[in-house]
Amino acid sequence: MKVDYIIVGLGLAGLAFAEELTKQNKSFIVYENRSQNSSLVAGGMYNPVILKRFTPVWNAEEQLRVALDFYKKLEEKLNSSYDHKINIYRVFKSVEEQNNWFLASDKILLQDFMDAAIIKNENKCVLAPFGFGKLVNTGRIDVNSLIHDYRTLLFKKKVLKEEKFAYDRIVIKQDGVEYKDVKSERIVFCEGYGIKKNPYFKYLPMREAKGELITIHAPELKVDYLIKAAVFVMPLGDDIYKVGATFNWKDKSPTPTAEGRQELERKLNTFIRCKYTIVDHLAGIRPTIIDRRPLLGVHAEYKPLAILNGLGTRGVMIAPLMAMKLFEYLEHNIPLDNEVSIARFR
Numbered sequence: 001m002k003v004d005y006i007i008v009g010l011g012l013a014g015l016a017f018a019e020e021l022t023k024q025n026k027s028f029i030v031y032e033n034r035s036q037n038s039s040l041v042a043g044g045m046y047n048p049v050i051l052k053r054f055t056p057v058w059n060a061e062e063q064l065r066v067a068l069d070f071y072k073k074l075e076e077k078l079n080s081s082y083d084h085k086i087n088i089y090r091v092f093k094s095v096e097e098q099n100n101w102f103l104a105s106d107k108i109l110l111q112d113f114m115d116a117a118i119i120k121n122e123n124k125c126v127l128a129p130f131g132f133g134k135l136v137n138t139g140r141i142d143v144n145s146l147i148h149d150y151r152t153l154l155f156k157k158k159v160l161k162e163e164k165f166a167y168d169r170i171v172i173k174q175d176g177v178e179y180k181d182v183k184s185e186r187i188v189f190c191e192g193y194g195i196k197k198n199p200y201f202k203y204l205p206m207r208e209a210k211g212e213l214i215t216i217h218a219p220e221l222k223v224d225y226l227i228k229a230a231v232f233v234m235p236l237g238d239d240i241y242k243v244g245a246t247f248n249w250k251d252k253s254p255t256p257t258a259e260g261r262q263e264l265e266r267k268l269n270t271f272i273r274c275k276y277t278i279v280d281h282l283a284g285i286r287p288t289i290i291d292r293r294p295l296l297g298v299h300a301e302y303k304p305l306a307i308l309n310g311l312g313t314r315g316v317m318i319a320p321l322m323a324m325k326l327f328e329y330l331e332h333n334i335p336l337d338n339e340v341s342i343a344r345f346r
């Protein structure tokens with residue numbers, strides 16, 4: 001078998017790169033072994049405003065423009081709906097925060113997303129004495145369904161191998177690589193936290209962050225917006241809400257923990273005042289880099305080996321643009337910004 005690309009990993013990074021290759025009429029095969037699940041458990045929120053400081057996310061405008069078009073085209077292609085528009089209500093902790101919100105909402109990069117008005121809380125189940133700041137033009141991508149449907153598509157096209165990619169089977173040639181019975185020009189590694197097992201790229205400084213989420217059933221809550229306070233509460237319909245997420249820099253285990261669940265409940269109870277039951281509990285490891293920027297580029301010595309990783313806490317917004325940038329670099333030699341290139345760690 002001969003292909004233009006081998007992709008390792010089908011989370012958001014692998015999916016975005018596979019889509020970019022499809023758009024550019026390049027052939028590929030994907031290896032995926034379900035060893036990581038960051039994308040599968042992700043809240044899927046996209047929001048260009050950092051809600052701690054009310055400042056714009058790095059490169060937010062371009063990321064969001066590319067991402068929204070990307071998910072829209074995938075909805076058409078897969079004949080399903082993944083992009084659920086939803087406003088975010090940020091609970092204010094003080095009058096000072098209300099003032100900071102008001103000032104930030106006037107800034108050019110933020111005014112399309114931050115409603116200047118202070119929203120009064122009228123829901124008895126929510127504790128928000130200082131009210132909310134409302135974010136518009138935000139939403140959530142149902143990443144789990146998207147990956148599931150995309151996997152099915154690749155499987156039908158016979159370009160998905162559901163197996164572990166074995167690094168010791170790579171043979172690097174002058175004009176590309178050989179892997180078992182596949183010849184390819186390049187391999188693009190998109191393994192998320194799985195990079196730690198990749199002998200070619202494990203030197204890169206990933207400061208992975210485990211995240212846990214619970215799903216609750218709260219029939220009295222009745223909110224149709226996403227609440228952001230100590231944790232987020234995201235309505236999924238039928239009185240079901242996703243609540244998350246924790247940040248744990250020490251625990252590298254892939255499974256949910258009792259401590260994670262307690263932390264989420266404790267934080268939730270600071271602003272939700274109605275009964276709920278926990279119906280699910282999930283965990284994943286975010287591939288976060290020390291400087292909070294992605295990892296794109298090729299290996300210094302083995303040029304056919306490339307990487308797309310480091311999507312961190314905002315994979316939904318950033319993956320489509322980074323896939324485009326990596327393709328332009330590999331195929332058209334358009335230089336990568338130093339901020340995202342792995343050359344910054346050489």
Ligand SMILES: Cc1cc2nc3c(=O)[nH]c(=O)nc-3n(C[C@H](O)[C@H](O)[C@H](O)COP(=O)(O)OP(=O)(O)OC[C@H]3O[C@@H](n4cnc5c(N)ncnc54)[C@H](O)[C@@H]3O)c2cc1C
Pocket residue numbers: 008009010011012013014031032033034035036037038039040041042043044045046163164165166190191192193194195210211212213244245246283284285286287308309310311312313314315316317
């Ligand atoms: C709890 C939590 C909540 C989050 N919420 C949000 C959110 O609301 N919004 C947002 O934008 N982002 C969110 N994120 C972050 C987002 O999920 C990540 O940025 C994104 O998922 C990273 O995607 P990835 O493809 O790089 O990695 P992954 O999703 O980890 O995908 C890597 C894939 O590679 C496969 N793989 C690895 N090694 C091998 C191998 N040797 N052979 C074959 N396959 C292999 C794995 O099985 C996996 O499928 C959240 C993350 C977590 C954990």
